Amino acid sequence: MNNAQVVKVEQYNGMPVYNGSKASEGHYVDILNRVYGVLNYQVQKHNKVLVVRFDLHYPAEMNAMQCNSAISQFYDRFTRNLKRNGADPKLVWVWEQCSSHNPHYHCMLTVDGNKHQHPQNLYAKAAEHWSRAIGVACNEVLVDYCNQAGPGYYNLRRNDPDFVEKCNKCFERCSYMAKVRSKEDIPKEVHRHGGSRC
Secondary structure, three states: OOOOOEEOOOEEOOEEOOOOHHHOOOEEHHHHHHHHHHHHHHHHHOOEEEEEEEEEOOOOOOOOOOOOHHHHHHHHHHHHHHHHOOOOOEEEEEEEOOOOOOOEEEEEEEEEOOOOOOOHHHHHHHHHHHHHHHOOOOOHHHEEOOOOOOOOEEEEEOOOOOHHHHHHHHHHHHHHHHEOOOOOOOOOOOOOEEEOOO
């Protein structure tokens, strides 16, 4: 896993890639491919798609196990719950660890935009299922909405005149998840990314 291909590019499959200072070491191709695949699949399947970026954190006082069991449990329960509501969820998660003793996870969720037009309920469900997966009381503080640089979500509608532009901005924002930085010292037992395949 640690020898995955890294590229330094401005575009991937014709779409712009995040190239801020945190991406100076490049991006992992397998993660770019997963993000692109999910996004492309959903916009072809649905005339409206809601794309939501959020991050999942552990409480500072917790010592998380160095494995993927919590994020796997979150993924299974969260997506199963959304499927029951007909939202057709596809989720990509990516492991990172910076200066904290715990990792955190970047997530990209896509759902049928005819079922959800705003992420507020999705954030609440994410907090509920993540808290359950790590064994703490429901705590929305553990979910970062990724809205420091503008809204952390995109409504993609096929009949919008600026559909392609919005898709490009969305992919650029989500390609941040593929940056090499903070993924270098991944433990052997840990997968760098996971989620839906399309």
